[in-house]
Amino acid sequence: MARIVALQTHDVRFPTSQSLDGSDAMNPDPDYSAGYVRVRTDAGDGLEGHGFVFTIGRGNDVQVAAFAALEEHLVGRDVEEVLGDLGGVWRELVHDSQLRWLGPEKGIMHMAIGAAVNALWDLKAKRAGKPLWQLLASMTPEQIVDLVDFRYLTDALTRDEALEILRAAEPGRAEREAELLRDGYPAYTTTPGWLGYDDGKLARLCREAVEEGFTLVKLKVGGNLDDDVRRLGIARDVCGPDIRIAVDANQRWDVAEAIHWLEALAPFDLAWIEEPTSPDDVLGHAAIARAVAPMPVATGEHVANRVLFKQFLQAGALHILQLDATRVAGVNENIAILLLAAKFGVPVCPHAGGVGLCEAVQHLAMFDFVAVSGSTEGRVIEFVDHLHEHFVTPVDVHDGRYHAPKAPGAGTEMLPASIAEYSRG
Amino acid sequence: MARIVALQTHDVRFPTSQSLDGSDAMNPDPDYSAGYVRVRTDAGDGLEGHGFVFTIGRGNDVQVAAFAALEEHLVGRDVEEVLGDLGGVWRELVHDSQLRWLGPEKGIMHMAIGAAVNALWDLKAKRAGKPLWQLLASMTPEQIVDLVDFRYLTDALTRDEALEILRAAEPGRAEREAELLRDGYPAYTTTPGWLGYDDGKLARLCREAVEEGFTLVKLKVGGNLDDDVRRLGIARDVCGPDIRIAVDANQRWDVAEAIHWLEALAPFDLAWIEEPTSPDDVLGHAAIARAVAPMPVATGEHVANRVLFKQFLQAGALHILQLDATRVAGVNENIAILLLAAKFGVPVCPHAGGVGLCEAVQHLAMFDFVAVSGSTEGRVIEFVDHLHEHFVTPVDVHDGRYHAPKAPGAGTEMLPASIAEYSRG
Secondary structure: OOEEEEEEEEEEEOOHHHOOOOOOOOOOOOOOEEEEEEEEEOOOOOOOEEEEEEEOOOOHHHHHHHHHHHHHHHOOOEHHHHHHOHHHHHHHHHOOHHHHOOOOOOHHHHHHHHHHHHHHHHHHHHHHOOEHHHHHHOOOHHHHHHOOOOOOOOOOOOHHHHHHHHHHHOOOHHHHHHHHHHHOEEEEEEEEEOOOOOHHHHHHHHHHHHHOOOOEEEEEOOOOHHHHHHHHHHHHHHHOOOOEEEEEOOOOOOHHHHHHHHHHHHHHOEEEEEOOOOOOOHHHHHHHHHHHOOOOEEEOOOOOOHHHHHHHHHOOOOOEEOOOOOOOOHHHHHHHHHHHHHHHOOOEOOOOOOOOHHHHHHHHHHHHHHHHOOOOOOOOEEEOOOOHHHEOOOOEEEOOEEEOOOOOEOOOOEOHHHHHHHEEO | OOEEEEEEEEEEEOOHHHOOOOOOOOOOOOOOEEEEEEEEEOOOOOOOEEEEEEEOOOOHHHHHHHHHHHHHHHOOOEHHHHHHOHHHHHHHHHOOHHHHOOOOOOHHHHHHHHHHHHHHHHHHHHHHOOEHHHHHHOOOHHHHHHOOOOOOOOOOOOHHHHHHHHHHHOOOHHHHHHHHHHHOEEEEEEEEEOOOOOHHHHHHHHHHHHHOOOOEEEEEOOOOHHHHHHHHHHHHHHHOOOOEEEEEOOOOOOHHHHHHHHHHHHHHOEEEEEOOOOOOOHHHHHHHHHHHOOOOEEEOOOOOOHHHHHHHHHOOOOOEEOOOOOOOOHHHHHHHHHHHHHHHOOOEOOOOOOOOHHHHHHHHHHHHHHHHOOOOOOOOEEEOOOOHHHEOOOOEEEOOEEEOOOOOEOOOOEOHHHHHHHEEO
């Protein structure tokens, strides 16, 4: 019998602040980092589960320290048993009453659980010889709902309703899987739009994005209104009228300020306004959504858990749900979020970029297409072109689309040389 | 010039799970703990600022590790300058863009900032030779609003509205301070009601509570409905009809379950239902509040920040606001929360118990009475009778009231012998 023998951790930091990649109105100088965890076993098959929390620098050591608190739940356990009941393991970790006090279900401890859960999924997919999206999409509706904790969700989504959604999507699974393998999944790019880039670089990168086949680009806004208007003018000029342009304020505004600012940006026919205010402010987003309609409101990368997503959907406070692979408690909680979105008929356009988020999140979007929502309509996965070279199975994005990964695993494994070169301590 | 020379930390844990003190429906076996931080200076005056995050055991080491991330903001700084601009220091800590990513404004990193901020207030009050409540109540309305960050609050409370609230309370300050020093502040007790206690102990502790002058007692519920009905019957029998009885479900229920359960408890004429569901679920609380009216709904000890409290108030989702001394980012954020409550006319009944929470939170309630709401009507501070002996200035609760602390400081300093005996590592 094989056992889990260690959670090995690394404090991985890339010095991205030097080039202003990733700069926005709230995050002027991020150093893209990963609190990284490896689930090691004594199976002797050479397989490890890899997971991480994306952070932007300082405090990454605290994120790493949190993994040690999970060891007593996982180390020494039978690998088959753990991987055979990831729904049960999720509940055990998230509802550990003493650890729960540190959130509950939010912040460093919740994200640490998410990374550990994702590492277990990576290991399970590698052992199954399948990419994670395909592994998930091969499970029965009953197996999938068993992964989900419906606590605090039942006023919006019950287990039976979730089963109904999954069963309705069952007939077309094989066809959509073939379509995905052939055509891939639509992508959009944020590469041109960082606030730290000058107008020339913005124009050049917009031009390249269109040439590369993207049909939606995203610009950071919220630093200065005149700058935003000028930059959107440049982007619209370069891209032409047929390319969609979204904007992202990274939580910069209060409610009234958001509404005022967006009035000035409305003429640019925006695909969405992302993170107009605090990610905790469901009612604030709802007020902004009402005021700026029909401009769609998007958020999610900083939404702490499924209970907040539930409310955003109940309140009509978001029109595009941007789940994140490492903010919530991993694959299981993201399945709950996909099911909530499907229940409310809201498209999921995952947040990516960062460190390895593109690699991780594509699996969730593809699983959603095959087995949950059954659609790519109005859906795009974010793409940012940096740091992919550090991953064992980097994304394949070309012609404006994510092409489905075929390698076993969850896409979350970093190259040993990169871990070694960029780790601290 | 004196400088801050160190943030010294301790991982303090009391083995409370052995006696089932603190046991409830969600937390069966807490080990009451403190992630403890001391701000040390080279002033040579023997004064230190002490602060802590209350936790219930596992993960307290991660909470302690988070303090190191704050050192670069505080160590080496001029003490006078830091203590002279605690509003500015709060903003610097909470809006450090890289650390903020780990929340934002929630969980381990936010609570660590709260403990550090509270330690700075402890030091400031000691240097001023005043208890914290009196120090705060001696500040002008302008000085008080400068402590508050209104970001994300302005749709509910602007700086000008806060000034108005504080100015309206100015005339009666001296009179209320004298009243407080003479009569103290109303308390209620949770000592009788832990789920782990048997019926005999419950009855005996209820009887003692009434004899000690308490007019409100609180029982834990949510484990088993028949047990709750039986226990409430015992408490009502022992206490008689004139003592108010509140109940606390510690987040045990989903929305429909809460409504169903509370229908069965309504005949006991409850003072409030506390934490019926997830502390993130503003809309869920609002639905429960509508269904169980006129039973008041209370929450707060796990509400992560002022943005969530704002929404609870906007949505009519709570009738009693239970702020916590160590869940949010310290004194400054709690002042924001007191001002929000005053704006919405909702009474604040602070959460206490734990480790040192009674000692800390009394200062906030007393400041509120003197300088913000100007009232104790419908207001009570929770009291639980354990672990006070570990503090340098333990609370003085008798005749059912908190008697105003007169010693300089914020009440947050633990005895050196207790720190030494109960610290790990």
